[in-house]
Amino acid sequence: MLLNPAGERVPNPEYEPFVADVTGDQLASLYEDLVVVRRLDIEATALQRQGELALWPPLLGQEAAQVGSARTLRPDDFVFSSYRENAVAYCRGVELPDLLRVWRGTAQSGWNPYEVGMATPSIVIGAQTLHAMGYAVGCLRDGVDSVAVAYFGDGATSEGDVNEAMIFAASFRAPVIFFCQNNQWAISEPVGLQAQRPIAERAPGFGIPSIRVDGNDVLAVMAATRQALERARAGEGPTFIEAVTYRMGPHTTSDDPSRYIDPLQREEWAAKDPLARVEAHLRDTGVLTDELAEAIAGRADEIAARFRKGCVDLADPRPLDVFDHVYAEPHRGIARQRSQYAAYLASIGEAQSEGEQR
Amino acid sequence: MTELTLSKAIGSGLRRALSDDDRVVILGEDIGALGGVFRITDGLQRDFGADRVMDMPLAESGIIGMAVGLAYRGFRPVCEIQFDGFIYPAFDQIVSQVAKLHYRTRGAVRMPLTIRVPYGGGIGAVEHHSESPEAYFTHTSGLRVVTCSTPQDAHTMIRQAIACDDPVLFFEPKRRYWTKGEVDEDADFPMDAARVVVTGTDVTIVTYGPLVATAIDAAAAAADDGVSIEVIDLRSLSPLDLETVEASVRTTGRLVIAHEAQEFGGLGAEIATAITDRCFYHLEAAPARVAGFDVPYPASRLEEHFLPDLDRMLDAVDRVMGRENALTGWSAS
Ligand SMILES: Cc1ncc(C[n+]2csc(CCOP(=O)(O)OP(=O)(O)O)c2C)c(N)n1
Numbered sequence: 247m248l249l250n251p252a253g254e255r256v257p258n259p260e261y262e263p264f265v266a267d268v269t270g271d272q273l274a275s276l277y278e279d280l281v282v283v284r285r286l287d288i289e290a291t292a293l294q295r296q297g298e299l300a301l302w303p304p305l306l307g308q309e310a311a312q313v314g315s316a317r318t319l320r321p322d323d324f325v326f327s328s329y330r331e332n333a334v335a336y337c338r339g340v341e342l343p344d345l346l347r348v349w350r351g352t353a354q355s356g357w358n359p360y361e362v363g364m365a366t367p368s369i370v371i372g373a374q375t376l377h378a379m380g381y382a383v384g385c386l387r388d389g390v391d392s393v394a395v396a397y398f399g400d401g402a403t404s405e406g407d408v409n410e411a412m413i414f415a416a417s418f419r420a421p422v423i424f425f426c427q428n429n430q431w432a433i434s435e436p437v438g439l440q441a442q443r444p445i446a447e448r449a450p451g452f453g454i455p456s457i458r459v460d461g462n463d464v465l466a467v468m469a470a471t472r473q474a475l476e477r478a479r480a481g482e483g484p485t486f487i488e489a490v491t492y493r494m495g496p497h498t499t500s501d502d503p504s505r506y507i508d509p510l511q512r513e514e515w516a517a518k519d520p521l522a523r524v525e526a527h528l529r530d531t532g533v534l535t536d537e538l539a540e541a542i543a544g545r546a547d548e549i550a551a552r553f554r555k556g557c558v559d560l561a562d563p564r565p566l567d568v569f570d571h572v573y574a575e576p577h578r579g580i581a582r583q584r585s586q587y588a589a590y591l592a593s594i595g596e597a598q599s600e601g602e603q604r
Numbered sequence: 605m606t607e608l609t610l611s612k613a614i615g616s617g618l619r620r621a622l623s624d625d626d627r628v629v630i631l632g633e634d635i636g637a638l639g640g641v642f643r644i645t646d647g648l649q650r651d652f653g654a655d656r657v658m659d660m661p662l663a664e665s666g667i668i669g670m671a672v673g674l675a676y677r678g679f680r681p682v683c684e685i686q687f688d689g690f691i692y693p694a695f696d697q698i699v700s701q702v703a704k705l706h707y708r709t710r711g712a713v714r715m716p717l718t719i720r721v722p723y724g725g726g727i728g729a730v731e732h733h734s735e736s737p738e739a740y741f742t743h744t745s746g747l748r749v750v751t752c753s754t755p756q757d758a759h760t761m762i763r764q765a766i767a768c769d770d771p772v773l774f775f776e777p778k779r780r781y782w783t784k785g786e787v788d789e790d791a792d793f794p795m796d797a798a799r800v801v802v803t804g805t806d807v808t809i810v811t812y813g814p815l816v817a818t819a820i821d822a823a824a825a826a827a828d829d830g831v832s833i834e835v836i837d838l839r840s841l842s843p844l845d846l847e848t849v850e851a852s853v854r855t856t857g858r859l860v861i862a863h864e865a866q867e868f869g870g871l872g873a874e875i876a877t878a879i880t881d882r883c884f885y886h887l888e889a890a891p892a893r894v895a896g897f898d899v900p901y902p903a904s905r906l907e908e909h910f911l912p913d914l915d916r917m918l919d920a921v922d923r924v925m926g927r928e929n930a931l932t933g934w935s936a937s
Binding site for chain 2: 324326353354355358359360365366368370373375376377378379380381382383384385387388394406407410411413414417570571572573574575577578579580
């Protein structure tokens with residue numbers, strides 16, 4: 247921990263040097279990110295409640311873990327995530343409406359991975375950790391010092407793929423960071439069902455050094471990620487980071503946490519809110535004035551308004567788009583079905599131009 | 605032209621692919637010093653290095669998932685699954701990731717993986733070493749599924765599979781690994797085009813992989829009996845070259861489909877339906893299937909009963925010819 251829940255800097259000789267260069271203004275800009283991603287998350291939840299999105303997986307409470315790690319990456323690093331890393335995607339530069347395509351159902355992915363250095367998220371739990379490891383091995387082969395980062399949850403650590411990814415990464419000294427957000431829950435299952443010991447203790451058994459970090463402390467997350475990045479770029483292989491945090495909201499907007507969450511536990515974590523402590527610290531150090539706080543809140547509102555507009559403006563795909571991109575090269579089976587369906591649509595007077603368009 | 609066994613023909617195809625394109629990497633269990641349990645990759649690690657021909661930890665999902673990451677980075681991975689029965693741990697990565705990433709990213713991400721699978725029975729192996737899991741993959745959109753039956757096709761098609769920008773499941777009929785034949789390294793043909801192996805006028809036998817040789821024998825035996833059989837080797841199982849099958853059935857009017865895989869839900873059902881749809885008025889009889897029984901692949905002392913052989917194929921020929929056959933007088937009740 248570098249910043250305690252009261253907003254006080256705590257001495258930590260090991261990790262202090264990794265963030266010694268972070269100025270008050272830079273911390274304020276991280277704070278702005280935290281405020282914005284929380285605002286976007288709340289807006290998306292509202293959009294779901296209003297029927298504009300089919301589903302949304304809130305990240306409330308996990309802002310520091312995501313912003314702190316994502317903001318330390320270089321553009322040429324590459325992220326492989328699951329569905330909850332919307333703040334990571336925001337930090338990677340994903341366009342606002344692109345964050346919503348999947349949840350609105352207009353597409354199965356929101357962005358071109360190569361434009362933002364972030365793969366399309368994996369909903370299959372843990373599958374992406376192998377992709378990150380493979381990408382990292384590719385970086386080694388290419389002789390570049392880019393790093394791949396795999397984000398996943400505490401529940402994912404039970405999946406075979408995550409364990410296989412750690413074995414392979416250690417064997418190949420792959421420049422990959424395993425970034426586990428331990429938000430204490432896998433839908434309704436507490437972390438205790440997945441792990442009898444702190445999750446970070448597992449990695450050393452695979453030959454991978456690990457760090458257990460306060461995931462609600464943006465500076466500590468940044469420091470841990472920088473250490474792991476440094477190690478990876480220096481050819482020292484993978485690092486496992488367990489960011490200990492808490493999912494303050496439901497698993498998704500379809501979930502009912504009142505069935506399994508003890509309100510006392512939630513309150514305990516509410517006192518460790520990742521935004522409040524940065525805010526307190528910035529107030530104490532005089533960086534955050536009322537005017538600045540207001541300006542940040544105003545910017546967040548403005549971004550949220552654009553987010554909402556981008557959502558409702560998303561165009562529905564056209565009927566024949568269903569056949570696009572199944573294969574990279576022509577495929578006679580798909581070609582046949584596409585032309586048959588185009589003829590069928592034309593026969594019922596629908597999407598006539600659609601059928602002729604290609 | 606050189607005479608090669610089917611296994612050596614695949615090996616020489618891999619060698620060519622490795623030297624033609626330095627983004628090609630081979631991943632698998634025991635493929636390095638040993639050259640694979642069937643020696644297909646013999647000498648490749650020695651000649652191209654352990655960075656290009658990589659021995660993997662024993663985790664099939666890991667191998668395919670790692671290949672996905674390499675493909676994200678622009679490599680063209682060729683994965684070897686040691687035996688058919690061990691592809692299942694990798695099933696999720698293949699059908700949920702490899703098959704769908706191009707579609708999900710609307711073309712932004714290419715998955716030019718080749719997944720080599722020695723498959724099928726007839727070598728007296730223990731359990732999990734003789735399966736024909738191709739239908740699981742032909743049922744998955746986004747994958748191409750191919751198989752070969754001659755050294756020439758093996759050589760050409762493995763190179764085509766690797767050059768293809770789509771993921772390809774490359775099924776190798778392991779009991780034909782030792783079949784010899786001439787190989788022309790420069791030969792080319794569309795990977796998804798079926799091949800008419802024997803021409804005939806009375807019955808079309810459609811098959812692929814290990815049973816092509818059996819069908820050729822059946823054609824020879826039937827000729828002695830005055831029945832002219834056309835044999836089609838599909839080569840590609842997804843997509844299917846239905847046009848070639850259709851053209852044949854339009855002239856013969858009779859169709860037999862043969863595969864080692866279990867009958868229920870297998871490719872035979874797909875082909876019979878598609879051809880019935882296209883050739884209903886040309887058919888003289890309902891299409892007949894000759895396939896593995898709907899049981900797990902049995903112990904090797906029983907495999908000769910499980911595997912479609914020459915006689916079962918000829919029996920199906922009798923069925924579509926309306927001749928006396930094993931099922932004459934049989935009723936389901
Ligand atoms: C392979 C697989 N099994 C089950 C699910 C259904 N599922 C979605 S999220 C989830 C819990 C995941 O928990 P965790 O890994 O801790 O991540 P979190 O959602 O808490 O971020 C489950 C079981 C899935 N998506 N994938």
